[in-house]
Amino acid sequence: MSYVIEGQTGQWEIVVGLEVHAQVVSHSKLFSGASTTFGGDPNTQVSLVDAAFPGMLPVINHACVAQAIRTGLGLNAQINLTSRFDRKNYFYADLPQGYQISQFEHPIVGTGTITIELANGETRSIGITRLHLEQDAGKLLHDQDPTKSFVDLNRAGVALMEIVSEPDIRAPEEAGAYLRKLRQILRYLGTCDGNMEEGSMRADVNVSVRKAGEPFRTRCEIKNVNSIRFVMQAIEAEAARQVEIWENGGTVDQETRLFDHTKGETRTMRSKEDAHDYRYFPDPDLLPLVLEQSWVDSLHAALPELPDAKRARFQQEYGITFYDAGVLVAEQAVADYYETVARGRDGKLAVSWVTGDLFAALNRTSTTIETSPVSAASLGKMLDLIADSTINGKIAKEVFEDMVETGEDPEASWNARACGR
Amino acid sequence: MLEAMAGFDERDSTSSSRPVPAFHKAVGKSVKGLRVGIPTEYRAPGLPEDVLAMWEQGIAWLREAGCEVVDVSLPHTRYGLTSYYIIAPAECSSNLARYDGIRFGKRVDGASLDAVYEASRAAGFGPEVRSRILMGTYVLSAGYYDAYYLKAQKVRTLIRRDFEQAFENVDVLLTPTAPSAAFAQGENQNDPVQMYLNDIFTVPASLAGIPGLSVPVGLNGSGLPLGLQVLGRHFDEETVLSVGGALEAAAGFAHRPTLHAGAGA
Numbered sequence: 001m002s003y004v005i006e007g008q009t010g011q012w013e014i015v016v017g018l019e020v021h022a023q024v025v026s027h028s029k030l031f032s033g034a035s036t037t038f039g040g041d042p043n044t045q046v047s048l049v050d051a052a053f054p055g056m057l058p059v060i061n062h063a064c065v066a067q068a069i070r071t072g073l074g075l076n077a078q079i080n081l082t083s084r085f086d087r088k089n090y091f092y093a094d095l096p097q098g099y100q101i102s103q104f105e106h107p108i109v110g111t112g113t114i115t116i117e118l119a120n121g122e123t124r125s126i127g128i129t130r131l132h133l134e135q136d137a138g139k140l141l142h143d144q145d146p147t148k149s150f151v152d153l154n155r156a157g158v159a160l161m162e163i164v165s166e167p168d169i170r171a172p173e174e175a176g177a178y179l180r181k182l183r184q185i186l187r188y189l190g191t192c193d194g195n196m197e198e199g200s201m202r203a204d205v206n207v208s209v210r211k212a213g214e215p216f217r218t219r220c221e222i223k224n225v226n227s228i229r230f231v232m233q234a235i236e237a238e239a240a241r242q243v244e245i246w247e248n249g250g251t252v253d254q255e256t257r258l259f260d261h262t263k264g265e266t267r268t269m270r271s272k273e274d275a276h277d278y279r280y281f282p283d284p285d286l287l288p289l290v291l292e293q294s295w296v297d298s299l300h301a302a303l304p305e306l307p308d309a310k311r312a313r314f315q316q317e318y319g320i321t322f323y324d325a326g327v328l329v330a331e332q333a334v335a336d337y338y339e340t341v342a343r344g345r346d347g348k349l350a351v352s353w354v355t356g357d358l359f360a361a362l363n364r365t366s367t368t369i370e371t372s373p374v375s376a377a378s379l380g381k382m383l384d385l386i387a388d389s390t391i392n393g394k395i396a397k398e399v400f401e402d403m404v405e406t407g408e409d410p411e412a413s414w415n416a417r418a419c420g421r
Numbered sequence: 422m423l424e425a426m427a428g429f430d431e432r433d434s435t436s437s438s439r440p441v442p443a444f445h446k447a448v449g450k451s452v453k454g455l456r457v458g459i460p461t462e463y464r465a466p467g468l469p470e471d472v473l474a475m476w477e478q479g480i481a482w483l484r485e486a487g488c489e490v491v492d493v494s495l496p497h498t499r500y501g502l503t504s505y506y507i508i509a510p511a512e513c514s515s516n517l518a519r520y521d522g523i524r525f526g527k528r529v530d531g532a533s534l535d536a537v538y539e540a541s542r543a544a545g546f547g548p549e550v551r552s553r554i555l556m557g558t559y560v561l562s563a564g565y566y567d568a569y570y571l572k573a574q575k576v577r578t579l580i581r582r583d584f585e586q587a588f589e590n591v592d593v594l595l596t597p598t599a600p601s602a603a604f605a606q607g608e609n610q611n612d613p614v615q616m617y618l619n620d621i622f623t624v625p626a627s628l629a630g631i632p633g634l635s636v637p638v639g640l641n642g643s644g645l646p647l648g649l650q651v652l653g654r655h656f657d658e659e660t661v662l663s664v665g666g667a668l669e670a671a672a673g674f675a676h677r678p679t680l681h682a683g684a685g686a
Contacts, residue, residue: 052519052524052525054525056432057432057435058434059432059433059434087515089514089515089518089561091518091521091534091535091538092534093523093534096519096523096524096525097518097519098515098517098518098519098521099515099518151523151524277562277563279514279515279558279561279562279563279566280566281511281515281566281570284435284512285434285435286434286435287434287435
């Protein structure tokens with residue numbers, strides 16, 4: 001059953017599109033050689049280009065372009081062999097150039113798709129409109145001095161990918177599923193760490209409501225939402241607000257809003273009248289970005305196996321369910337762990353140990369798959385002991401707990417147990 | 422100096438990786454057999470007699486040096502100045518945005534960030550710069566971009582094509598540098614259009630991205646210097662310098678300027 005809002009005048013459907021800003025994983029910035037490491041002391045990772053010193057010119061970072069192409073390929077999207085950088089002009093204290101270098105008319109990546117899965121097991125395809133490269137701005141620090149604000153330019157010039165979806169999303173749950181899936185793909189590709197708390201992935205949410213079958217009504221944009229949960233809450237709150245306005249005979253104004261998660265409501269940030277006129281025009285300091293098809297092809301050939309493909313292969317190769325395969329591929333490290341355990345063994349038995357006893361143990365010992373006390377190789381050996389009937393299922397549970405405790409391999413645990421008896 | 426400055430710069434994405442020729446060797450090279458184009462559109466009505474006469478003199482000098490002189494047409498020349506005064510201020514409005522009083526430029530305090538910007542930029546820039554920023558902001562604004570900036574860029578392409586076609590038949594073009602002799606310091610200050618019109622002959626080359634050279638060749642009746650401009654193909658500075666060298670040799674121009682000419686020097 002799709003998501004509807006029950007209004008006084010009937011049912012309303014919501015229409016949502018997402019613009020995700022994903023910070024590119026790269027050593028240096030989009031147009032300068034300064035470092036991109038998170039958490040450096042303020043203004044220690046700033047080149048003369050980032051600080052907009054007069055006469056300094058931008059030079060494109062090849063590695064960031066490669067990351068954008070790889071992301072585009074991972075989103076099954078069209079790669080535009082010719083794209084262009086434009087200047088987006090506006091004044092703000094965190095923007096030393098007075099403009100952001102972005103891609104407006106000719107983005108590097110065109111249309112693509114993401115397949116999302118919902119709780120009821122249904123899948124839906126969400127269209128990607130485009131992906132473009134742009135510079136991040138600096139950061140203002142307001143809490144250092146009672147009367148002054150300070151500017152930290154470490155982030156200024158770091159490469160962002162803006163990934164824009166079609167207005168295909170029809171429920172808060174779908175928005176959440178879209179963001180999780182996008183984050184998963186970015187992490188598999190290694191093009192963005194997807195860390196929303198550190199701000200390396202943030203979302204602008206476009207929301208409107210309509211009666212079934214109607215054309216789109218006016219939308220509002222909720223800026224800079226920094227967690228998946230808040231995105232879902234913001235959509236609910238904003239859609240409810242719009243329904244109320246329409247039902248009371250009012251009109252929703254196109255505007256930019258902010259989500260206040262403590263109050264669970266959105267409020268006006270700037271209205272259409274105050275909207276910036278960004279005066280985009282092609283950056284005369286940069287040539288059009290022209291890509292060789294052969295380079296795109298070689299990046300394509302070197303892409304890692306992505307979640308959807310891995311999931312299908314796990315199902316087929318290891319005879320496990322669609323659901324279990326989904327749990328395993330959610331994180332690449334888990335998928336790798338599972339595959340080490342399952343290769344050449346009973347895949348179904350492997351999945352029940354990994355998603356059952358192992359996950360429980362990780363939880364209990366506050367460790368992650370990367371820091372697991374039981375290595376994949378050890379768990380595999382334990383499955384061998386079960387397979388050759390050295391131990392039975394009940395003993396295996398005990399051996400496994402010893403392994404969690406001691407970090408020893410299963411033979412050692414089993415021997416210790418056998419001798420102790 | 423040009424030889425030292427020219428060439429690829431890895432920190433400038435717009436620089437060319439072509440090898441830099443030995444420009445100094447081009448000066449003094451024979452110009453015999455070169456074809457020199459005279460753009461008919463530059464014979465603008467109202468062009469002063471002394472400027473015209475100097476142009477004719479230049480043509481005569483080059484003929485004597487063995488050049489063949491032919492008329493050529495650059496039909497979009499008349500749109501050059503207007504296009505330039507759309508594109509250049511547009512870029513200028515954006516390039517000068519960094520002088521906002523925060524990191525660069527004079528800072529004047531205000532009650533809000535916007536107030537600081539307004540006061541700082543009003544105080545820091547002179548009237549001509551302010552006027553260009555305003556023009557540039559206007560032509561890039563929503564609703565005006567297509568009519569001004571985009572159209573000017575299209576005209577720019579047509580102007581470049583004019584030159585490329587002309588250079589299929591000739592090696593260089595010869596024109597006056599300016600439509601009048603130099604005006605005095607302070608003169609024309611209140612007439613920006615007059616000031617802009619003075620660039621009418623030099624601006625098309627800048628729009629087309631071709632090399633140009635201005636050679637001082639003589640004085641007018643009031644003792645003010647007059648120059649001739651040599652324009653060449655993209656990346657063909659050498660031929661331009663050879664022709665410039667021939668003009669310099671023929672003119673034997675050795676005058677030195679006196680400051681404040683015409684303004685009570």
